[in-house]
Amino acid sequence: MSMVRSYETLILFGGVEPDDAERFRKHLEKGVVRQVVLSESPGGDLRAGYAIAELIAANKINTAVQGNCFSSCAIIFMAGVKRQMLAGKALSRTRLGFHGPHKKQTHEVAVAAIPHLREWLLAATQGKFPEEILNRAMYIDRAGDMMLFYYPGQSRFGDIRFCTEGSIRCEGVEGYDIVSVGILTTAELLDSDSLAPAASGNKASQ
Template identity: 25%
Template sequence: MRSPCRALLILLALLTPLQAWAMDMRIEGQSVILSGAVDGSECTALGAILSQAAIRTVVLTNSGGGNARAGYCVGDLIRERGLSTVIRGRCASSCSRMWLGGIERTLEGPNCRVGLHGNYASSGGLLPDAPHRLRSWIPQRAPHVDRVLMEQWTSLPTNNWMMYFYNDKAEVCEGRACTPLAGRNARNAGLATQ
């Protein structure tokens, strides 16, 4: 008797989607809060929310990124809808593409940060076409972006490198080892609008 029950439990576990890996999306007033890893389903899920609720702001929180295509798609969707974006906490990699879609882009508080780098293969190496794509996409969303900094972050050699921008500072990091970018921040780098 144990064997059929165990087999049924295993079958159910295999058939159950792994929603824990997808970004969490919840509505708060006229905002939708997105948090967690970007798995690729976000554009469809956010599109469904936007078709049913009067959303003005997308809040991005505690995301280290993930699926690059989803980042671009959500960023484009946010821009098409004329929404604002806010970061609470950390929003890095593909999450930064989502944030850059906002008409108005802010970082909420001194410890909030946006992390930018290129697009990478599963091995961690920079994809050959990634810098070109980013260098054409980013200025369409952030026309005042510092192009020298953009050249640097889109060419970071591996996915363990990141350029972080805060309200009052910026730094380039390889893993946990970070070097300040003197005098730079999210606003004067042309990323945040407020």
């Protein structure tokens, strides 16, 4: 992932690579990080995603998202103490995508790894993630199957949608939203202006 520091915010975007956890750790060593913003990531290496998530949780960092954040990116997001979406024009295009783990090279669903991820997500949402939705997202047939979550009212096709790989239509899931299932900890949107306080000794860097 590309990692850019802006004051006490670390912005992550792009695919998750195996060495990203160590690079993230080094950014933490440079100074306090209070907020991690994730943007436009298709996911990637699952172990690195877990490792970055552990660092975020251990350092009690908040997370926010703008744009697409799928698979291991969504795992990283879920480690935040406070989890929000960014306000602005991109809100309607912002979505978090969850699905069962799969092997990178063959795209074969890694059935044995599903229970751990399933329990991890239940713990991250304090048990709020409805099991029927969670199971649908985890026990997939193909690597590209994914459960997508939008901010309430932003998608005319529904707040929660299950998309099957290769299909042009996604199935809407009624009765829940991204806040009620515990993915966002608050419906309050994060103002991007709050990420760069005027009085700070930390300069933006890469």
